[in-house]
Amino acid sequence: MPSDSRTPQWDVHRLPRAEGKNVLVTGGNAGIGYFVAEQLAGTGATVVLGSRAETKAKAAIASISSRVPGAKVQHLPLDLADLSSLKASVDALELDHLDAVVHNAGVALDDPPRRETEDGHELMFATNHLGHFALTHWLAPLLTATPGSRIVTTGSFAAKSERLDLDDLQSTHDYRPKRAYARSKLAQMLFAFELDRRLRAARSTTLSVVAHPGGALDSLTPSRPPVHTRTTGERVRHLRLGLLVQGKDAAAWPAVRAVLDPDVRGGQLWSPRVLGLRGTPRAERIWPHLADTASAAHLWAASCDLTGTDPAGGR
Template identity: 35%
Template sequence: MVTQPSTTPTDRIRPDGDRRAAPGLEARTALRAAGNAPRPQIDLRGKNAVITGANSGIGFQAARQLAAAGATVVLACRHPGRMAEAARAIRSENAGATIDEVTIDLGSLRSVAAAANIITDRHQHVDILINNAGMIGGPGWRTLDGVESCFGVNHLGHFALTGLLLDRLLAAPEARIVSVSSTAHRVARLDLQDWPDPRTDGTYRSYAASKLANLLFAHHLHRLIAAAGVSLRSIACQPGWVATRLLSARPRSVRHRAGAAALRAVGAFIAQPPKEGARPLLLAAAANVPSGTFLGPTRWWRTRGPIGPERPSERARNIHAALQLWDLSVELSGVNFASLAASAVVQRRIGGVSESHRKPGASPAS
């Protein structure tokens, strides 16, 4: 049994008010603030939480707070040294914390499969999976599997990891799959070619497309869960504008460095610290939020402020695009979510969409 760590109450995960949002990514009911009234602390002892990209930024902040609530936290990171430093930092705060470390490169499907095997060998159930890791690549960047880097790391690697951990997620009561998107999804173009092999190189265009893919994935996964009648929850969130390493300077094109510098300049005025940016992830992971909800900050053009349900863009709600993306992801990754998607009955119940809409040549437009 993991002992309850000693932290200040403000560092513990707490529900952020009354959650009565209707299921579905289009949930509109507000999460009402609880004001100054005392809020119960969440006890996550006995639960296993896997977080990708947990060595820094909002992933690290989510990991440390889940550990403070008693969860066994699996840090899934690309850099072993930085992951070990993050684990030491969490243990130094919480003497009773149980931390596992698994190396994963989301840009390599072989690495994803190896990491999933390690997690399934060590843990009989996964109660919380937070698909958090993200990157902004440069023009022409590809993963080890040959797909555009933002799509490969931000979406495809997480798609494969989720599918490979599906049996462990189904073994837990009311497990959560949290997909971390971004408000950048609102400016993404809905074009399948923008994902594995973009027609036009564009650093931020590719990033926005990958964040749209995150939401389409969460949307379709929620529909599969509802149709199959299992006790999983697929919850999406976006952290707002957070001061992280995502826009750190790297030797890329002059145009990219200029764009990153401009965004950092704006961020200096409105960006919030990673601890605040982690709040949507924590609420999606531990609060009473129904499957299908999309959470994010509600003020300053959705960049910061109280967390509430957010209506995703029209493109993110496009069921035909979600189906096409799902089929493309299965084809590229070889992971098919058989426990959820193999049943023809389940497929017929997903919005009445015929197989003709799932062929690669079908238009994703509404």
């Protein structure tokens, strides 16, 4: 059942202070990840933007710094599609502990042909799921050094009506772009819930939580030049859609709450309160297929084999 009794006490516009906390946001240079980073920076936390593109990361840091005086934001070169690079990226983090990581980066939902990484993995599955799976493994020492640390994984409505093909996880035999994307997001969410079960079994204080952003449109997102620019015409044309969906600034709220709220528990799903599409964040019922422990265990074993890592097994 949802645990919503304390929701009115949480104000998305008056976040608790978080000085001394360190948070890594993958894909924090654009989209929802940017607003997660901006909002967390406003609490006094040190925010690390994990991003392949240094130029885009610098633009995001400049934008955040212009809106948050004294913001502590830095860039970490991070390529989730390159599994062999992830340990070196984590080793380059100049932190003695990590309070949270927000697994936000991903290949955008469009209609690309099937592509593979240098490791031979399908690009969407590799970036959205396998990269975050392996990154969690390498981050484990920093996370376990922090009591109550959090691993927040970004889910998607696209995963709600999908099921994994456990015999074809990388869409080798039947590739359809939208379905491959949805299944990669489903894999992320199954991973996050399985991770929390394993953390609880190991009596770890680290929590694994899923944040679902709801429906987010660029046309409803406030401008943050040069990261994002919205014209008045775009805003007016799509104003009615604001009754159903929201901007990417609001879509960041579930992840930000999952990082900061002391009442958040491991294994929860946080999403917008209005039909899961818009509004302030609340805990909601876990979708039935996300509680499929057999599929999650199968996925975990396959991911360990494909990445050579085990996020619950140390480094």
